[in-house]
Amino acid sequence: MPNLIPDAEVLCEQLAAKIAEQLTADSVLIGVHTGGVWLAERLHAMLGISEPLGTLDVAFYRDDYSSRGLHARPRKSEIPFDIDDRPVILVDDVLYTGRTTRAALNELFDYGRPGRVELAVLVDRGERQLPIAPTYCAHTLTEPLPAGSRLRLVRDDAGVLSLRLLDA
Amino acid sequence: MHNPQLNAKGELQHLLTLDGLPRAILEQILDIAEPFTEVAEREVKKLPLLRGKSVFNVFFENSTRTRTTFEIAAKRLSADVINLNVATSSTNKGETLLDTIDNLCAMGADMFVVRHASSGAPYLIAEHLQATGREHISVVNAGDGRHAHPTQGLLDMYTIRHYKKDFTNLTVAVVGDVLHSRVARSEIAALTTLGVPEVRVIGPKTLLPTDLERMGVRVFHDMREGLKGVDVVMMLRLQNERMQGALLPSSQEYFKVWGLTPEKLALAKPDAIVLHPGPMNRGVEIDSAVADGQNAVILPQVTFGIAVRMAVMSMLAGGK
Numbered sequence: 001m002p003n004l005i006p007d008a009e010v011l012c013e014q015l016a017a018k019i020a021e022q023l024t025a026d027s028v029l030i031g032v033h034t035g036g037v038w039l040a041e042r043l044h045a046m047l048g049i050s051e052p053l054g055t056l057d058v059a060f061y062r063d064d065y066s067s068r069g070l071h072a073r074p075r076k077s078e079i080p081f082d083i084d085d086r087p088v089i090l091v092d093d094v095l096y097t098g099r100t101t102r103a104a105l106n107e108l109f110d111y112g113r114p115g116r117v118e119l120a121v122l123v124d125r126g127e128r129q130l131p132i133a134p135t136y137c138a139h140t141l142t143e144p145l146p147a148g149s150r151l152r153l154v155r156d157d158a159g160v161l162s163l164r165l166l167d168a
Numbered sequence: 169m170h171n172p173q174l175n176a177k178g179e180l181q182h183l184l185t186l187d188g189l190p191r192a193i194l195e196q197i198l199d200i201a202e203p204f205t206e207v208a209e210r211e212v213k214k215l216p217l218l219r220g221k222s223v224f225n226v227f228f229e230n231s232t233r234t235r236t237t238f239e240i241a242a243k244r245l246s247a248d249v250i251n252l253n254v255a256t257s258s259t260n261k262g263e264t265l266l267d268t269i270d271n272l273c274a275m276g277a278d279m280f281v282v283r284h285a286s287s288g289a290p291y292l293i294a295e296h297l298q299a300t301g302r303e304h305i306s307v308v309n310a311g312d313g314r315h316a317h318p319t320q321g322l323l324d325m326y327t328i329r330h331y332k333k334d335f336t337n338l339t340v341a342v343v344g345d346v347l348h349s350r351v352a353r354s355e356i357a358a359l360t361t362l363g364v365p366e367v368r369v370i371g372p373k374t375l376l377p378t379d380l381e382r383m384g385v386r387v388f389h390d391m392r393e394g395l396k397g398v399d400v401v402m403m404l405r406l407q408n409e410r411m412q413g414a415l416l417p418s419s420q421e422y423f424k425v426w427g428l429t430p431e432k433l434a435l436a437k438p439d440a441i442v443l444h445p446g447p448m449n450r451g452v453e454i455d456s457a458v459a460d461g462q463n464a465v466i467l468p469q470v471t472f473g474i475a476v477r478m479a480v481m482s483m484l485a486g487g488k
Contacts, residue, residue: 060482
């Protein structure tokens with residue numbers, strides 16, 4: 001079995017350690033719904049960031065809207081601080097084609113002009129369709145996952161995070 | 169039964185009336201509207217959903233507020249918006265409604281927002297588009313005759329849900345000139361579908377339609393009696409311009425009996441909210457003290473109206 005699905009809790013600790021090395025006093029975290037927000041909530045607490053957590057739902061910026069329409073119930077994006085000239089760390093659970101990150105970047109720039117944007121992800125599953133790379137990544141898959149399968153972060157009732165591979 | 173508003177997959181294709189629209193669709197519109205309210209707080213008040221689409225506001229009857237809020241909604245979704253005041257244009261030169269629509273289609277319309285004095289005009293346009301293989305073009309009814317004003321009904325539902333959270337424990341009163349009101353018809357349809365257990369209609373006999381009880385509402389001809397213990401008061405505008413013949417003695421007389429004053433509002437629950445679709449006739453159906461008072465949510469209604477119209481347009485334009 002080339003790809004063992006790693007323990008999300010362990011990866012979360014490792015990701016926090018990687019970010020902590022580069023963290024500046026004015027850094028802010030913005031999680032991308034839904035898995036990215038759960039992860040960002042953890043990182044926000046572990047890194048002791050003073051500004052509240054920001055969240056983005058990229059539903060209104062997706063590039064498949066004209067073919068697929070609006071599907072899941074979109075949530076409010078909330079960025080309760082000024083992002084102009086600040087270092088922003090975008091947080092998502094899994095980096096795959098890069099299209100979600102593209103949408104998140106577009107949405108982010110409708111709130112202002114950040115000084116720097118970095119990307120933190122728990123898992124990079126490869127197979128990018130856009131020129132996007134993570135700044136911080138806890139785990140990189142060595143082999144492609146089956147086409148159409150979805151790798152998702154899930155959170156149980158006790159708040160424990162884990163990664164699940166869902167079939168197409 | 170065939171519902172011309174829904175496509176084969178049961179998704180919203182046109183928005184013509186709230187009557188007969190499934191609860192799931194109503195709730196979906198309200199859910200999608202919620203995140204749109206946040207856009208007004210951003211530096212760039214725009215979303216890219218309708219980029220490259222042309223929305224034609226075709227108003228065969230005058231309206232400032234409805235047209236403006238549709239225009240803002242479409243522009244916040246990045247659409248190109250073309251406003252046509254047909255009331256002062258080609259139909260006066262003898263062009264038929266469907267010829268006007270065909271011409272606008274030839275100009276590249278993706279969506280029509282239609283206001284018309286005749287009930288059923290938006291239906292006629294939707295069926296015409298359907299019959300001529302132009303299903304990709306959507307129609308939104310922005311008020312047709314005495315029939316329906318679905319986006320007003322939806323923004324009222326959004327407002328109620330915003331303040332009261334749950335529809336299933338509410339008593340709601342619709343007050344005034346129901347006979348001439350397309351708003352009232354849309355409100356009653358939506359309230360019933362969303363599970364409001366008690367909808368009351370309050371008004372003088374001459375301004376209430378005769379078939380009201382069939383719509384599942386309780387009718388009151390005494391305002392004080394009808395307002396007792398209600399959670400929501402939905403005022404209607406006295407439709408002076410639609411009034412033909414002597415249905416009322418005078419507007420002063422109307423105010424005395426049917427105007428919402430602080431004294432009458434005191435019969436409702438203390439935390440009752442007061443809605444009005446605008447434009448208000450102060451001193452006719454509503455006292456200034458109520459219109460400007462703490463129970464009134466009339467200005468939030470206008471703001472929510474933009475988000476609700478954004479939700480409708482983005483549901484219609486996507487997935488084609």
